[in-house]
Amino acid sequence: MKSGIVSIVGRTNVGKSTLMNRLLDEKVSIVSPVVQTTRNVIRGILNDERGQIALLDTPGVHRAQNDLGKIMNQSARQTVRGADAVLLVLDVAEKPWQEDDGWLRRLAREATALTIALNKSDLAEDYRAAYEALWRKAVEEHARQVPAVWVALSALTGAGVDLLTAAVFDMLPEGPPLFPEDMLTDFPRKLAMADLIREKLLALLHDELPHAIAVNIEHLDDSGEPWEMDAVIYVNRHSQKGIVIGHKGRLVRKAQRQAEAELTALYEKKIRLRLRVKVQEHWVKNHWILKQLGYV
Ligand SMILES: Nc1nc2c(ncn2[C@@H]2O[C@H](COP(=O)(O)OP(=O)(O)OP(=O)(O)O)[C@@H](O)[C@H]2O)c(=O)[nH]1
Ligand SMILES: [Mg+2]
Structure with missing residues (x-):
């Protein structure tokens, strides 16, 4: 049996989380069209007759503009050292970015076993040679x-x-499974729920301030049905609060309805979600908040 830890790395938006979910056949990590979607290292366990792959989805590397950005880049890079093999994801339909070159050079230096996924080949394969x-x-x-x-x-x-x-199984050493075979992920439930809400917001906000928001589950009562859930959406500035709430509260209500529906389907329980938007200046620098969010 093959067994090992495989770190999925690459620049932001190349499709790492989409690929991890596809490999697992389950949605474990959120996906969005905007950059810097994934903020935590998220483990997903794949089992089949060949053995077990413990996949690590990581934040996409990008030019960091603040402390959180630096933490995200660092946590992605660090996973390489503890991994048995690395899966580098590139967007073959897009010209290489500096961050792609950065990963190729880093892995030329550090990787012992490497598979390179040329993703988005459904769009084009124009940049393979590059x-x-x-x-x-x-x-x-x-x-x-x-x-x-x-x-x-x-x-x-x-x-x-x-x-x-x-190809990934080929890279791995022989060995017993590292994780229980019925385990899909060990990403804490509250963090997964918060991420799912953030995913809905990212899709609705498009390129407007995706990096300025964070979601924290402040309270969850799962003792009866419906589950009662209170979540806070942090923004950095007052002007951003209005954008997230939307005209007559439409945007935040839409996100709340979409998140409720997906959470209900996921946990097979009725869920009542209350969302509150809170201005918290420089939350990206606030270690207490970053800790609550599982980012540090
Ligand atoms: N056409 C096409 N789009 C894809 C493919 N894989 C991912 N995408 C899209 O690319 C965007 C980014 O996908 P993610 O999986 O969130 O990318 P990521 O690398 O995890 O991004 P970060 O978490 O920010 O690092 C989403 O809109 C996906 O739907 C693919 O194979 N083909
Ligand atoms: Mg991601």
Whole structure:
């Protein structure tokens, strides 16, 4: 049996979380069209007849603009050291960013076993050669032989994903499973619930202030039905509060309804969610809040 920890890394928005969910056949990590969606390292366990892969979805690396950004980048980079193998995700339909080159160079230096997923191949495969050239250069620079397997795929449609799973199993050592086989994730329930609410907000807010918001579950009573849930949405400034609430409260109500529906489907319990928007200047620098959110 194969068994090991595989860290899924890459720049922001390449589809790491989409790929992790696809590999697990379950939604464990939230997905959104905006950058910097994932903020925690989220573990998902895949079991099949070949063995067990403990996948780590990580925050996408980006040019950090604040403390939280730095923490996110650092936590993603750190996972590489504790992993048995690395799965680097690239967006083959888009020109390489500096952050992609950064990952290729880092992995040329640090990785022992590497699979490179050329994701979004359903859109185009225009930049495969460009990424391969960057990899060759990175490997030459470090004068180190790192065997890397390249797989073109689409996390969205599932095309090529079986090949990827096989490549990942190939990289892993023989060994017993590290986690119970009935365990899908150990991401705390409250953090997963908060993330799901944030996902709805990100989709509704599009490119408006996604990075300024955070969601915390302040209270959850699951002793009866419906489950009663109180969550607070943090924003940095007063002007952002209005945007999140929306005209006549429409935006926040829509997010609340969508989150309630998905949470109800997920936990198979009726859920009553109350959302409150709170201005908390510089919450991204407030360690107490970052701790509550599981970011540090
Ligand atoms: N067309 C296409 N879109 C994809 C594919 N995979 C992911 N996406 C989209 O890309 C966007 C980003 O996906 P995520 O999975 O949130 O990306 P991520 O790498 O986890 O992003 P961060 O958490 O910010 O690092 C979403 O809109 C996805 O629907 C794919 O294979 N094809
Ligand atoms: Mg993500």
